[in-house]
Amino acid sequence: MTKEDLKIKWNGIYIIQRKWIENREERKKEALFVKKIREAENNTLEWEIPGLGYWKTNTPNESLPNEPENSFDSLITETETNPESDESKKYPETLSLSPPSRYISSISRWEDKKQKEFVRNFQKENRTPNLDQFIRLDFKKEFLLTDEEKTKLKLYSGNLKSELTYCLESDLCKGWEEILTLIRLQSIELSLSSGYFVIPKKTKKNLFYREITGLEIPKEVWAKKKEEAQELFQLTKNRFFSFYDPTSFQDWETIGGKVHSIYTENLEFTDMDTYPKAAAKIKITLTNASLTNDSNLLLTYQTRSNHYEKLVSGIYSYHLISKNCTNELFRYLNIFYPDPATRKERLGGTVSEKTNSLSFVPAIAYHQVKSNYKTKEPKQFLSYRLAKKREANLGFFSNIKEDVTFFSSTYKKNSFDPSFVFFTDDTIGLRPIYGLTNITWGIGNTGIGLFYLPWDKGKRLKQAAEGVFFSLPEIFFFNIRKGFFPYVTSEDLPKSYLQENLQTK
Incomplete structure (x- = not known):
């Protein structure tokens, strides 16, 4: 309950x-x-x-x-x-x-x-679709529409027309709902005429917080990613055609946009928005x-x-210590159950969100949850790198070698990570020494960044500063860097990942 x-x-x-x-x-x-x-x-x-x-x-x-x-x-x-x-x-x-x-x-x-006026005048003005705002998934023969799928799309078209008729007759729908129905009708028409699935583009945003620069994904990784994208496409298609649901179009369009991004190798993923947004002036x-x-x-x-x-x-401010993602969880839990007796009954006890409780530190929060809440046997979900290390069952010296970025077999330098020397997420005693080395390395790269400033617009300088920032907690025995692994495919994932996902369902 x-x-x-x-x-x-x-x-x-x-x-x-x-x-x-x-x-x-x-x-x-x-x-x-x-x-x-x-x-x-x-x-x-x-x-x-x-x-x-x-x-x-x-x-x-x-x-x-x-x-x-x-x-x-x-x-x-x-x-x-x-x-x-x-x-x-x-x-x-x-x-x-x-x-x-x-x-x-x-x-x-x-x-x-204006949206409603557009829909009502659509048939009179005989609009031509702007193909630049639609995506056609025509990469391989596996994407071709089958006769059964064409029949299904015609059925879905009839359902959409009924919904649009209801909107036009009742005037109870919002303008964006009418436009969205019209866009999906147009997508089905283009799909049937081309023989491939056609979906509308959505607003595109970069998936990452950092600008993608200098990321050269190996050809073999792209090939594997395309295989995975096709599997995802097939799974989503089966779900889409299993039953008609007005909201199922959103997942279908989103996954189709991702598949298109992978096959065109442009690393642009569609925004997870409610509906496509291409505008006209x-x-x-x-x-x-x-x-x-x-x-x-x-x-x-x-x-x-x-x-x-x-x-x-x-209202939604952030502070690294007094209002971070960890102690905010406890604050809301205490608000949800303000009565201590109810909190004890439902959760098992109380974890304070106050700064002096140190619950803003994830490692301390873990122990406080274990001590105060009713918890089952905790499960440990290792990061990709640590899971790979455990799976390899390395010896002492090979284990240390994996912690050095220059010699690691699992980590490849990429544009998402600032330059650093040591991973510190699986050592505590050596963490301050590793961290001091990382800071020294970052400061050294700061000088290089200053030298390249006129040519790279501060890119190296920014990465060096970030390297120092992420390394500072390490000299105080804390770790916040796990590393980016943008080249990983499903075959690279540790076997434990599948087991852990099944256990959490």
Whole structure:
């Protein structure tokens, strides 16, 4: 019961956080819109409507309507006078537990209207698909549509048409829901006509926190990754065709985008968003009233946006010691069960999130959980490198050799890791000595980085500084570096990984 209860509580916290972030984005959109008005040239500004970019179209001119209540002037006025709640006077801890009132800007409501207009005019205008915004999975014959799959896609097309008809007749759907249905109908049509699966592109973001530079993946690794991608594609396809579910399209499109990225070797993975977002620009002709509006209007909107940005940043702030990912877990658990007796019944006891409890240190948190909570036999999930070492059952000197990056058989230098000499995650006694060596190495690389600064725009200098940063905890017996292993394939994974995954299901 506690497991399901906790799952519900954590999901609730996630939904609250998502609402705060969505409200922040709405205010940023307002500020951007007003900024574009102030910067408009020749009484015209361009604004992108999400979803419309999947079809070819000339940039339409959107004149301001005659009705005052529908004009952009009234949109701005309405948004400006929208009452701001007194959220900022509450404590961040309180705000993170209470969902804010949903804030939908007038700009978003206008976008919704334009999306609906596009859908309703779609058949009249006979739009041509913008093939640049669709992905065709035509790499091998294994990707060809079978007759059975074509029949299934036609059935799915009928289901989508029924959903779109319902939206058009009832007007209960949002604009993005109608556009999304239309995009998927277009994808099925392109799939049937080409004989290969076609999916819409999604917004693309870099998967990694570091810019990918100098990463040369060996050909044999690419070949293996493509085999794995095809297996993933087949598995997802079987699930997609097992039963019709409106939400199943999202997984299908996401996996298809990943497969495409692997086969084209571009290392771009699709953003895990709700729906594809390719936008089309609309030109908006402004009235003189818009252009001669109060000169302080932009400042007003930017101030509102900045205020909300600071508010959300305060609610979900981060501090390495007082508010990191470890002690935040304990804080929420204590909030979920505020009564100590209930906490003892459900969890077995209490782990304090206070700084003086040292629960912000993961290693100490582990022992506190083991001592205070009702726990089963703990399972140890080793990092990739340590699992490989254990599997190899190395001798004393070979074990030390694996800890040196220059001689390791499992670790290959890559652009994600700053340069360092020793791994320190499986030694405690030698950790300060290894750490001091890593720091010295990082400082030496700092000098090299300064020399190359005019040519590499600080890349080496940044990596050297990061090397020193990640090595500093090691002289105090703490380890936070595990290393990146971007060339690993499924065949390289330790056998224990499969067993551990099965045990945790």
